[in-house]
Amino acid sequence: MAEPTASGETLVNVSDLKMHFPIYKGLFRRKVGDVKAVDGLSFDIRRGETLGLVGESGCGKSTTGRAVLRLYDPTHGTVSFEGTDVAHLSLEELRKIRPRMQMIFQDPQACLNPRMTVGAIIAEPLIEHESMSKEEREDRVVDLLNAVGLNPAYINRYPHEFSGGQRQRIGIARALALDPDFIVCDEPIAALDVSIQAQVVNLLEDLQKERGLTYLFISHDLSMVRHIADRVAVMYLGKIMELAPRETLFSDPQHPYTKALLSAVPVADPKIEATRERTILKGDVPSPSNPPAGCVFCTRCPIAEKKCFTVAPEWRELNPDQFVACHLA
Amino acid sequence: MTDVTSKQEAMKSFTDLGTQQRSQIRDIWDQFTTHKGALIGSFVFFGILFAVVIGPWIWTLDPTFVDIRSRNQGVSFAHPFGTDQLGRDLFARMLEGGRVSIAVGLTAMLLSVILGAAVGVVAGFFQKLDGPLMRLTDLFLALPLLPLLLVIVTLFREPLAASFGPEGGIFILMVSAIGITSWMQTARIVRGDVLALKERDFVLAARSIGTPSRRMITRHVLPNVLSPIMVSATLGIANAIITESALSFLGLGFPPDFPTWGRLLFDAIPYMPQYPMWVVWPGVAISLTVLSVNYMGDGLRDALDPRQRSR
Numbered sequence: 001m002a003e004p005t006a007s008g009e010t011l012v013n014v015s016d017l018k019m020h021f022p023i024y025k026g027l028f029r030r031k032v033g034d035v036k037a038v039d040g041l042s043f044d045i046r047r048g049e050t051l052g053l054v055g056e057s058g059c060g061k062s063t064t065g066r067a068v069l070r071l072y073d074p075t076h077g078t079v080s081f082e083g084t085d086v087a088h089l090s091l092e093e094l095r096k097i098r099p100r101m102q103m104i105f106q107d108p109q110a111c112l113n114p115r116m117t118v119g120a121i122i123a124e125p126l127i128e129h130e131s132m133s134k135e136e137r138e139d140r141v142v143d144l145l146n147a148v149g150l151n152p153a154y155i156n157r158y159p160h161e162f163s164g165g166q167r168q169r170i171g172i173a174r175a176l177a178l179d180p181d182f183i184v185c186d187e188p189i190a191a192l193d194v195s196i197q198a199q200v201v202n203l204l205e206d207l208q209k210e211r212g213l214t215y216l217f218i219s220h221d222l223s224m225v226r227h228i229a230d231r232v233a234v235m236y237l238g239k240i241m242e243l244a245p246r247e248t249l250f251s252d253p254q255h256p257y258t259k260a261l262l263s264a265v266p267v268a269d270p271k272i273e274a275t276r277e278r279t280i281l282k283g284d285v286p287s288p289s290n291p292p293a294g295c296v297f298c299t300r301c302p303i304a305e306k307k308c309f310t311v312a313p314e315w316r317e318l319n320p321d322q323f324v325a326c327h328l329a
Numbered sequence: 330m331t332d333v334t335s336k337q338e339a340m341k342s343f344t345d346l347g348t349q350q351r352s353q354i355r356d357i358w359d360q361f362t363t364h365k366g367a368l369i370g371s372f373v374f375f376g377i378l379f380a381v382v383i384g385p386w387i388w389t390l391d392p393t394f395v396d397i398r399s400r401n402q403g404v405s406f407a408h409p410f411g412t413d414q415l416g417r418d419l420f421a422r423m424l425e426g427g428r429v430s431i432a433v434g435l436t437a438m439l440l441s442v443i444l445g446a447a448v449g450v451v452a453g454f455f456q457k458l459d460g461p462l463m464r465l466t467d468l469f470l471a472l473p474l475l476p477l478l479l480v481i482v483t484l485f486r487e488p489l490a491a492s493f494g495p496e497g498g499i500f501i502l503m504v505s506a507i508g509i510t511s512w513m514q515t516a517r518i519v520r521g522d523v524l525a526l527k528e529r530d531f532v533l534a535a536r537s538i539g540t541p542s543r544r545m546i547t548r549h550v551l552p553n554v555l556s557p558i559m560v561s562a563t564l565g566i567a568n569a570i571i572t573e574s575a576l577s578f579l580g581l582g583f584p585p586d587f588p589t590w591g592r593l594l595f596d597a598i599p600y601m602p603q604y605p606m607w608v609v610w611p612g613v614a615i616s617l618t619v620l621s622v623n624y625m626g627d628g629l630r631d632a633l634d635p636r637q638r639s640r
Binding site: 066069071094095098099101102103105106107110111112113114115116117124125128129158160171174178 | 531537544
């Protein structure tokens, strides 16, 4: 029952992670380029903490989450989980380490097999990794259903019989089945009603306290990230722009993209809201298959200088624990 | 402590709600029986099956016995379906022919569906095999089937007849010839569905659990492509029965005096103006079989789908 304060010990270390998807064209399916969905990420996640990963649609958040769990084979870089390089493990060894890292998906409808009962869905990881008798397994499934706040009498029902929030709980129960240390939450609340969002987030927080879980929490909802995350990484076009503890990031953002993102969050006071100054970004996100030279944000940056268009900014520690990729910060 | 009490509560609520372990087979059967068409279909199909399997022992007239004095007779108690131009009893011929036609239809359908589903699932699931397997499918689709069947039959009829007897040999030949020339549609449809299914999150979830590919296929992919497989299976039976008749008609199937529904149909065509019933009996039998199997397949598909079941 330890408090989920980050102990400082690194659980997951990602270094220079790149995930490029090749583009084939023409009659002979020649490779003509890459979609650089994730292009050189480095960060670590400490045991017991929640790292929030935010960014707009298509910036590579989900790809990062999947590459960290090796659901994709990364093009370059390493992902070490307690010192084991997950990105280059053989399939057999990977299978052994799978139980320790799990995933919660965005779409609670799509992540459950419509032809399996809830019991069978939650029991699948147990069948794959633990040798249990049928009764033990059933007990375990009932425990898990209780843990996520579902009535165990639903064990023989099918996913379509549940609401979105309940389905997400089933997904969480499946992720918890093998007692993992690390869970990637890929926008777990994006598809839910606001009232249900709070329930699911509270459930995730309670589970973290009880079981000492470590989360990589992917979201585009800044207020939710502010609520749940200990540290926050801001992504733009396959790269991390800024990584800082929650308080620092929200009170003293250094990167112009972070500032623009934060200024998009409305303030719940009409007087302030009417008068406050907003940074509004112009233009669109460039294509990840042809990112700009230099800083990826230079095309939309309000303060870009000549240097920004030619030289890629270095990933540097501006203040203790606050990392920024910007020349001008 | 809380664990124990909550589990007891859970067990109590099982009984409270009256939702004890629902047996899946029971569920499937309940849904199947609510589908009227499926019930009538299975009734008709099993009726036909029963008639052709048991019939020849009860209706003991020899289907090949030639009685030239009682030829071209109409419907009577002695000959419920009448007699043909050689005085052979048509009812006995229908029963005997049904055995072969249904056996060929079911076995050839099984073969082609298994082959098609296997090729489709493997091609859809393993990207590396997709190209080669689908080109193979295209190759089979491009082959002119009738000449191919002619070649297969002329090449293999003798050796097969020598090792399995004339009828057994020709049965194996028919079934495999029809099976390996009709799996392509199934393969293409199944592959398309598997490709779409592979991108669904629950397959990704299974991968993140570490489920190996073969169990991913049996647990997540196959049950979800059951509908198209079921549809091609029911249509496949009709296709097999009709192909078998066409082959018999060309003199490549079973020997000429050996009755099958297709052969009865084709034999009757020249006499259609004078004796239309000779065409009607086998025609109705083929249509009824195909239709009833179709309805059965429809009901089974609905019964196997949990989303349909709860309605």
